[in-house]
Amino acid sequence: MNNVLQAVVDAASVGGIYALMALGIGLIFGIVRLVNFAHGEFVMVGGYAVLLLAGAPTVAVIAATLIVVVVLALGVERIAFRPLRGAAMPTLLVGSFAVSYFIQHVVMMSYGGNTVGVDFMPKLSESIEFGGVSVPALQLVAIVVTVLLLAGLAYFLKATLFGIEMRAAAEDLRMARLLGVPTNLIIALAFAISGLLAAVVAVVYVAQIGVLTPRMGVQPALIGFVATVVGGMGSLLGAVVGGFLIGTITVVLQIILPLELRDFRDAFLFGSLFLILLVRPQGLIVVRAARERV
Amino acid sequence: MLTVDTLHVRYGSIVALRGVSLTIDEGEAVSVVGPNGAGKSTLLHAITGVVPVADGAITYDGESLVGRPIERIVGRGISLVPEHRGIFSSLTVEENLLMGARGLRDRAERTREIARILDLFPAIGERLHRPAGRLSGGEQQQLAIARSLLTRPRILLLDEPSLGLAPQMIDLVYEILARLRAEGITLLLVEQNAHRALAATDRTYVLRTGRIELSGTSAELSGAPQFEEAYFGFDATSSAGDHSMDDAP
Numbered sequence A: 001m002n003n004v005l006q007a008v009v010d011a012a013s014v015g016g017i018y019a020l021m022a023l024g025i026g027l028i029f030g031i032v033r034l035v036n037f038a039h040g041e042f043v044m045v046g047g048y049a050v051l052l053l054a055g056a057p058t059v060a061v062i063a064a065t066l067i068v069v070v071v072l073a074l075g076v077e078r079i080a081f082r083p084l085r086g087a088a089m090p091t092l093l094v095g096s097f098a099v100s101y102f103i104q105h106v107v108m109m110s111y112g113g114n115t116v117g118v119d120f121m122p123k124l125s126e127s128i129e130f131g132g133v134s135v136p137a138l139q140l141v142a143i144v145v146t147v148l149l150l151a152g153l154a155y156f157l158k159a160t161l162f163g164i165e166m167r168a169a170a171e172d173l174r175m176a177r178l179l180g181v182p183t184n185l186i187i188a189l190a191f192a193i194s195g196l197l198a199a200v201v202a203v204v205y206v207a208q209i210g211v212l213t214p215r216m217g218v219q220p221a222l223i224g225f226v227a228t229v230v231g232g233m234g235s236l237l238g239a240v241v242g243g244f245l246i247g248t249i250t251v252v253l254q255i256i257l258p259l260e261l262r263d264f265r266d267a268f269l270f271g272s273l274f275l276i277l278l279v280r281p282q283g284l285i286v287v288r289a290a291r292e293r294v
Numbered sequence B: 001m002l003t004v005d006t007l008h009v010r011y012g013s014i015v016a017l018r019g020v021s022l023t024i025d026e027g028e029a030v031s032v033v034g035p036n037g038a039g040k041s042t043l044l045h046a047i048t049g050v051v052p053v054a055d056g057a058i059t060y061d062g063e064s065l066v067g068r069p070i071e072r073i074v075g076r077g078i079s080l081v082p083e084h085r086g087i088f089s090s091l092t093v094e095e096n097l098l099m100g101a102r103g104l105r106d107r108a109e110r111t112r113e114i115a116r117i118l119d120l121f122p123a124i125g126e127r128l129h130r131p132a133g134r135l136s137g138g139e140q141q142q143l144a145i146a147r148s149l150l151t152r153p154r155i156l157l158l159d160e161p162s163l164g165l166a167p168q169m170i171d172l173v174y175e176i177l178a179r180l181r182a183e184g185i186t187l188l189l190v191e192q193n194a195h196r197a198l199a200a201t202d203r204t205y206v207l208r209t210g211r212i213e214l215s216g217t218s219a220e221l222s223g224a225p226q227f228e229e230a231y232f233g234f235d236a237t238s239s240a241g242d243h244s245m246d247d248a249p
Helices: A002-032 A039-053 A058-084 A089-111 A137-159 A161-171 A173-178 A183-209 A218-231 A236-256 A259-279 A288-293 B040-047 B070-075 B093-101 B107-120 B137-149 B167-182 B194-200 B225-232
Strands: A127-130 A133-136 B002-011 B014-024 B029-033 B055-060 B078-081 B155-159 B186-191 B203-208 B211-217
Touching: A002 A039, A002 A133, A002 A137, A002 A161, A002 A183, A002 A218, A002 A236, A039 A058, A039 A089, A039 A183, A039 A218, A058 A089, A058 A183, A127 A137, A133 A137, A137 A161, A137 A183, A137 A236, A161 A173, A161 A183, A161 B093, A173 A183, A173 B070, A218 A236, A218 A259, A236 A259, B002 B040, B014 B029, B014 B040, B014 B211, B029 B040, B029 B194, B040 B078, B040 B155, B040 B186, B070 B078, B078 B137, B093 B107, B093 B137, B107 B137, B137 B155, B137 B167, B167 B186, B167 B194, B186 B194, B203 B225, B211 B225
Parallel strands: B029 B186, B029 B203, B078 B155, B155 B186
Antiparallel strands: A127 A133, B002 B014, B002 B055, B203 B211
16 A cells, blocks of 8 residues: 555656646647757756756745756747748748757756756655655655646646637647737747746756766657657647656656566566557647647 | 738649738728638738748738738737638637737726627627537537637637538628627628628629639629639530539538
8 A cells, every 4th residue: 555655646746747848748739830959958957057056045046046957048049939930840940959959058068968966956856755655855856847837838728818818829830820919929938937947847857866967958858759759749638747757757667667677667667558559649639729730 | 900911822833822902991991702722721821920931011000910920910800710610629718709809908908898798699608618619500600700709809809700511500690790780880891702802891892713813892792703703713504504603511
């Protein structure tokens, strides 16, 4: 029983982080049809922002990290992606890889390519007794933060005029413009939210693993992208479901795989995702607008 | 009010409009009819800035619209109800209406204007919280018109409002257009369904393969022999009556 509860907490905390990654990527894809691989670099820059500010009060470090990453996301949108608006999918893809590698190498120039250690919020690694299981406090924080962000984003998209405009623009950008929706502003806002999500992932991730490299964002971005595809490209709910699904599969594999196979966990993870896509190539949740447009 | 002068539009090497000129005065209802592929939608897209103008002028209240971004043009009081209606199908009916009313001052005014417009369209008022994609074709067309009216346009452009609708629904849509016309809204109506368009407007232009072939008051053109000739591009009177003008698919 305790093992089951432990696994659920693990799956929720890992899956929550993947869900936030998938949302950050899915939000941008929904509106501008761009798969932003530089989303991983938003996380990575957030990690280095934490390193740079280490020593300052925790709240200040978190606030500054959020600001740095949001400004970076807005800058990338304005400088790199806005001029490519409406370009063909391969062009957008190459553009996003270019931005991704550019940011990685700028950080490499400043900090070198080697691993750097950061000791951020060490108290959160201590465990809390919780219903008979002992859970690292950080896992609980990750779960709570994920739930709050998902609820906040859902409220924004459902109940505010900007949020409804964002959904309208995601479904039919031209029609939104024909109704006077300021799409440049809405797209910039989507990038700001995406940056905010990446910054939160950065803070939690850095506290969890305690080391930084310029390539640390690549793996989470890949998982986030896969989560959006498995969940159903263009559906934000799908991105969240996909993120939690991948988190759950990861944790389950960690438990059921024999010890000598655990090093190859990701092979089993991606193999099972491949099987899901064979059965449901359109993803778990299908958006009509996305289907019509492809 | 709106003047289009020797307008040319190209898609790559394909010429869609070759020297189209027309004028619409304030309070007038004007139709542009023509067969599929004549360039009717392209004309509306050029006016609203959706497609670039290769040559020629579009003037609205003495000001050029050529090269202006879409948002700026629609902000001047020109609203397009596009072909296939452009409904946001994943949004609710109410959210779609809100996108029309988004430019109004505050929440109270948006709510008031939406309530007022729903008097004209009672059928959609009963379905405010449904996803708009679940409405019938006729209801979606009403929603699209209602949404456009909420932007408070001075001129309403309609692209094939009868397309794909059942006959009673077409009747309903044209009743709504008649009411708007009575209220003095300027209308530019694009249709394949020529009989309907002629009956609903003051003046009509016949567009075929990117050129205006004929124009005149709708009363003059109804039943005139040169009308079918202009529409179909051959002498319709000599080739049996198997092409009727109102059987657009």
